[in-house]
Amino acid sequence: MKSVATIKIKIPYNSLLADTMKTYSKCINYISDIGFKNKVINRYKLHHLVYYKAKDKFNLPSQFIINAIRIASQTLKSVKTNKGNKPIFKDIMPLDFDKRTFNFSFEKVRITTINGRKDIPIEVPEYYWKYLDWNYQTMRITIDKFNRMFLHISFARDINTDISCSNGKTVGVDVGINHIAVTSDKKFFRGNKVKQYRIKFKNLRSKLQSKGTRSSRKLLKKISGRENRFKTWINHNISRQIISDCGAGDTIVLENIKNIRKGSRGKRFNFWLNGWSFYQLQNFITYKAVINGIKIIKVNPCHTSQRCSKCGNLGIRSKGFFKCVHCEYSLNSDLNASFNLAKHSSICESVSVPVTEPYIPNDDSKAIFCGNADEFRDNFPESPTL
Ligand SMILES: [Zn+2]
Secondary structure, three states: OEEEEEEEEEEOOOHHHHHHHHHHHHHHHHHHHHHHHHOOOOHHHHHHHHHHHHHHHOOOOHHHHHHHHHHHHHHHHOOHHHOOOOOOOOOOOOEEEOOOOEEEOOOEEEEEEOOEEEEEEOOOOHHHHHHOOOEEEEEEEEEOOOOOEEEEEEEEEEOOOOOOOOOOOEEEEEEEOOEEEEEOOOEEEEOHHHHHHHHHHHHHHHHHHHHOOHHHHHHHHHHHHHHHHHHHHHHHHHHHHHHHOOOOOOEEEEEOHHHHOOOOOOHHHHHHHHHOOHHHHHHHHHHHHHHOOOEEEEEOOOOOOOEOOOOOOEEEEEOOEEEEOOOOOEEEHHHHHHHHHHHHOOOOOEOOOOOOOOOOOHHHHHHHOOOOHHHHEOOOOOOOOO
């Protein structure tokens, strides 16, 4: 199995790179125009039609022209749905590289430009060092509206998925309802603080929405970006803590959230599910597990919260507690669900997903949330016995 991660590195504005990107964008536009005029959409036909023309006109390496043809062809295919209008491209399009057009090493990337191969010094944040012994695959250069340049470099690694020798522990992780996450190791990740922040964001949002001015819309956009970074940051912290207590050969059991979406857990849970990226949290847990040789199993969540984790009979849930009608076993309802998940492990299918790791500017997240995820972790006061 292959695991893939993408890191995003900021580099100082480089005019040679910007010129290469501009020329590349002009080249895409040129190819797309010819294809549009001659009604040639197919990538290979387009290649025959324009390759040498484009090569003569633009001083670009072949690989870039091939990429430009691919993008032009893809866009021309969507012309029909776009009322038949001629496609127009931005002045600066993201520029893609593969192993033929770039080299990666710890302190620099060597890339192909309109002026030959050039070294660009880079600084890899310590957080990403763990990927440096993986195989680099592709790179994309982007420029945002503030003229900031970014390299997006993807790495891949083969992961040994032979788990037949595993005899480690199995940990169930329940997400949602009262806590963001609860593990069958009796770890609780509380949502109180997160709820406070969400309410704060929500109030601010509705205030700005009712204003409706241009500047308020701008601010609204900024705030939603900030809120998303906050959620991402919390999810990273929680997943890291869950993973840090497991080792290679262990198994983590998650609920298959797809099934939960159908509303099997009621309105209140749906509110949480829509407001918090549990899907992202599970993805983070999954990719971190994969890196550490931990197996991930996803199970159908039906009955995980309704049944007693001791005797399997139905119980009553009230105010965050579960009480079994049969054996009178009583405990925190989320913990009960996580115990059930841990027991599920033998039945269901295992999944693995390549996950792209997002870029999280550390300073931004610190600016809106002071503290660490330990504050969300809280040991259950009366640990029930199994
Ligand atoms: Zn029971």
